[in-house]
Amino acid sequence: MEKKITSDALMRISRIVTFNAAHRLHSKHLSEEENKELYGKCNRINGHGHNYKVKVTLQGPVSPTTGLVANLTDLKVLLKTILEELDHKNLDMDIAYFQDAVSSVENIAMYLWMRLKETEMLHDNSLLYKVKVWETELSMASYRG
Numbered sequence: 001m002e003k004k005i006t007s008d009a010l011m012r013i014s015r016i017v018t019f020n021a022a023h024r025l026h027s028k029h030l031s032e033e034e035n036k037e038l039y040g041k042c043n044r045i046n047g048h049g050h051n052y053k054v055k056v057t058l059q060g061p062v063s064p065t066t067g068l069v070a071n072l073t074d075l076k077v078l079l080k081t082i083l084e085e086l087d088h089k090n091l092d093m094d095i096a097y098f099q100d101a102v103s104s105v106e107n108i109a110m111y112l113w114m115r116l117k118e119t120e121m122l123h124d125n126s127l128l129y130k131v132k133v134w135e136t137e138l139s140m141a142s143y144r145g
Helices: 032-043 072-084 105-117
Strands: 010-023 048-061 128-134 140-143
Touching (some): 010 072
Antiparallel strands (some): 010 048, 128 140
């Protein structure tokens, strides 16, 4: 039996990328002692680094003309541009957003979502479905706007 994909069929596609960055978990809204108690070794004054893994998922109809939801090569180029801003940086010192937001994996996922939504590719549509960021093999956060 042959089944054709219709233009109203929704599909999810994803791209996984990595970047390396340093940060320090520290909140301006807490005392030094509260920060140390809450964040433990992740609050050390000189910070620490991670090899982050990011998975961006798009969702939309499959084009009957192209057979694609979106061009993954375009997403690859877009992610490379955004992640170059973060790669081998100290998030707290080098990225303005994290001057006021704790550089937790949760906030990194939200930051990436916002940066992606600012782009021409994803600004005016609902293609962006989810951003997932792994801080370690065992720790991650997902954000869906």
